[in-house]
Amino acid sequence: MIKRDFFRVLIKIFGVYLFITTLFSYIPFSVFRGITIINTIIIIATGLLVLFLSFFLVFRPDAIINLLKLDKGFDSQKVDFGNLNKVHILQIAILIISGIIIISNYPAFLKHCYLAFESKFSRDPIMLKDDHLDPHLYSAIPIDYFSWAMSAINLIIGYLLIRNYDKVAQWLLRKE
Numbered sequence: 001m002i003k004r005d006f007f008r009v010l011i012k013i014f015g016v017y018l019f020i021t022t023l024f025s026y027i028p029f030s031v032f033r034g035i036t037i038i039n040t041i042i043i044i045a046t047g048l049l050v051l052f053l054s055f056f057l058v059f060r061p062d063a064i065i066n067l068l069k070l071d072k073g074f075d076s077q078k079v080d081f082g083n084l085n086k087v088h089i090l091q092i093a094i095l096i097i098s099g100i101i102i103i104s105n106y107p108a109f110l111k112h113c114y115l116a117f118e119s120k121f122s123r124d125p126i127m128l129k130d131d132h133l134d135p136h137l138y139s140a141i142p143i144d145y146f147s148w149a150m151s152a153i154n155l156i157i158g159y160l161l162i163r164n165y166d167k168v169a170q171w172l173l174r175k176e
Contacts, residue, residue: 002078003071008061009086012172013093015057020101022050024154058172090169098161105154112148119143 057064065071161168 004062004065004077005086006089007065007070009090009093009173011061011064012058013090013097015054015061016172017097018050018057019054020097020157022047022054024150024157087169087173090172091165094161094165094168098158098165101154101158101161105151105158108147109151109155112144112151116143116148 071077
């Protein structure tokens with residue numbers, strides 16, 4: 001594999017990661033902070049910017065390599081990974097990214113499952129001391145269904161990426 005191919009794969013991986021993290025973390029939480037005209041404009045502008053940047057990173061990595069001159073200044077043009085080719089490297093990267101997605105969302109999903117179960121089936125739901133109230137007043141922890149759903153969706157996406165890492169890698173490296 002030559003250096004240019006290696007940088008193409010890395011840039012495409014970053015583009016996919018940027019798109020996934022923005023789509024499933026920033027935009028949904030921004031929407032539920034409150035719907036105002038300014039928030040809507042900011043959300044749409046950010047979404048379009050990230051969509052454009054992700055598209056550019058995934059489908060036009062050569063322009064970035066040329067702009068930043070990433071393949072210049074090396075002693076040799078070859079990157080020797082043994083028997084690894086760009087498909088194998090991309091597959092490893094997809095596995096790592098999907099593992100990070102699963103690892104980062106699994107605890108939140110379990111926490112939300114526990115809180116929902118506790119509030120549904122317990123006579124005395126988990127109580128939370130509210131600092132700005134009287135110290136003797138307690139209120140039940142509200143269930144955040146949105147965060148629960150987002151962590152579940154991220155777990156499903158991570159699972160699907162792990163399950164289909166070879167197909168995703170082939171799709172990212174297809175001929176244009």
